[in-house]
Amino acid sequence: MPDAQPHRYGPSLRQTLSDPLSSLRLLGRRALLALLGIAAGCAAVVALLNIGHNAAHEAIRTFKGLGSEVMVGSFTATPGTVTRxxxxxxxxxxxxxxxxxxxxxxxxxxxxxxxxxxxxxxxxxxxxxxxxxxxxxxxxxxxxxxxxxxxxxxxxxxxxxxxxxxxxxxxxxxxxxxxxxxxxxxxxxxxxxxxxxxxxxxxxxxxxxxxxxxxxxxxxxxxxxxxxxxxxxxxxxxxxxxxxxxxxxxxxPGHTVQVQIPQQLLDGLERQARTFSYLLLGLASISLLVGGVGIMNVMVMNVSERRQEIGIRMAIGARPRDIASLFLLEAMALAVVGALAGALLGVAAAWMFVRLSGWSFSLSMTSLPLGIASSLLSTLFFGLHPARSAANLQPVTALRDD
Known part of the structure; x- marks a missing residue:
């Protein structure tokens, strides 16, 4: 009597998760260097976003303390008119x-x-x-x-x-x-x-x-x-x-009367603060690109050194998508650990900078998810090419390598 539930083809979930970790342990120092690159990129994003957030918050707080209920009026002579x-x-x-x-x-x-x-x-x-x-x-x-x-x-x-x-x-x-x-x-x-x-x-x-x-x-x-x-x-x-x-x-008569309030200035400061944060985010993204390139280099060398292993896996039934998933999960494992470590390091660096500047620290709620998500996306992008290269290897060619 046939089974009601056919057996699932391919590696189990436990094997899918454990294989990348085992492979990374074999990489040793190379994997550690790639992890440090991702951690540095994520730390840069988190730290710079928090520093920009606290700098803007301090400037706005200072201006509010100078008089949030004050208004200033001025008379300006209208050009081309005879005025009193x-x-x-x-x-x-x-x-x-x-x-x-x-x-x-x-x-x-x-x-x-x-x-x-x-x-x-x-x-x-x-x-x-x-x-x-x-x-x-x-x-x-x-x-x-x-x-x-x-x-x-x-x-x-x-x-x-x-x-x-x-x-x-x-x-x-x-x-x-x-x-x-x-x-x-x-x-x-x-x-x-x-x-x-x-x-x-x-x-x-x-x-x-x-x-x-x-x-x-x-x-x-x-x-x-x-x-x-x-x-x-x-x-x-x-x-x-x-x-x-x-x-x-x-x-x-003949004068232009203007009455300004602090809120207009504060709105301008907030717009400048957002622009400043975007600039810092762009600068921090350079660190993420460097970390992503490091991941890609590690994975390319990893694929090159494990061609025989890839050939054996394919010979015993591994599909191209199983091979691609293996290398992508290795890259993502590095990214997750590096992003979490980098997020903690970035918050600590921002806190130290803010305290040394004499400001009051407040955590930017968008810095952590943005820093971690950008690290993961960067790693995924740079890890796709090595994973696809591994998946496209022909078993016979891979098994012939020494």
Whole structure:
């Protein structure tokens, strides 16, 4: 009586998996070198992707820390039109009533002047602003006080940290007045170091701050160059920025009013980060190609040295696809071990680089599957030719080889 289930022709699953491992053990050092090539390629992909991911994350985190709720307005004269000067002052209370989403807003007039103190002259930036700038930018004082709403007609000034060092002013107690364009101003406060903020177009640390109404003493036609505001809700920042732009546009006929928010800059940073990651991935792919070529060389030599074995296998019934599967599985076994080792090595290298850079490490969720998958695909591609060469050997020709 015939069997209901015919016997399956070809090697068993256990034999299919064990034969490649046994062959690789015989290769010894050659197999180890090929494995190291794949591991190095996978490690390069994983490490570079994680380094790029953490670099972009650090840059975005830094920009967010500089003020994710800040918006900056500016007036730009329209070319070819006769225009009036931009406003010299701004009723901030009226602006906050017109744009309820604003928590604080401060105008700024930027002017370069020579400041004289203790018989010495120093070129400094002069910023005319209001008392609300302290809250908008989160300024901290080292000595004295900041400008107040009652200083509009006074000749008071506040020094930035670097400006105070340039003028050799350590405190406000025994400090005499400083001269700006022939007018004497009393120093009432010195700011602590604020740091450079690329979102804010005014150099607070290198400037001397005056009440915006007093800028007429410095220049006959003062014009607001920037308006810095802080919103109440970051989710509504885009709508508040548009409302603020619509409010400011009639105040400056002939000028183009722009209001920028950090999210626009952050979006640009994210696009650049993706481009940077693609570039790093391309560079890392070169290492994978080198590792794949190493695999192909090992497998070509392996096929050349095992021609008699291939002939014997075919003579006793092995099919061409069985031979091809044998060599492909050998290559894939090297790829799997090398990819896993390379993935661990790449994460460790990226972690070490990030920690030495002083950043906080976060794992890129795409780096591991991408690194391992690209290693396997590279090995499969470069292992196809030797496997097909082995499968296409004629048993009689292979058995004749010494």
């Amino acid at each position: 000067p931009a406003p010299a002052t701004l009723d901030t209370q009226h602006v906050k009533q017109a744009v309820p989403g604003l928590r604080e807003i401060a105008p700024a007039i930027l002017y370069s002047a020579t400041v004289r103190a203790a018989g010495q002259a120093y070129p400094l930036s002069v910023i005319g602003t209001s008392h609300e700038l302290e809250g908008v930018l989160g300024l901290r004082l080292r000595h004295g006080r900041f400008l107040s709403p009652y200083d509009q007609q006074s000749t008071y000034a506040v020094l930035g940290a670097q400006a105070a060092r340039a003028l050799n002013v350590g405190s406000v107690s025994n400090q005499g007045p400083v001269a700006i364009e022939g007018y004497l101003f009393e120093i009432i406060g010195i700011l602590a170091d604020h740091g450079h903020n690329p979102l804010i177009p005014i150099p607070v640390d290198e400037a001397i701050l005056l009440p915006i109404e007093g800028m007429r003493r410095i220049t006959p036609t003062p014009e607001i160059t920037s308006i810095i505001a802080r919103g109440r809700q970051s989710e509504r920042l885009a709508e508040d920025a548009e409302t603020l732009r619509d409010y400011l546009a009639p105040k400056a």
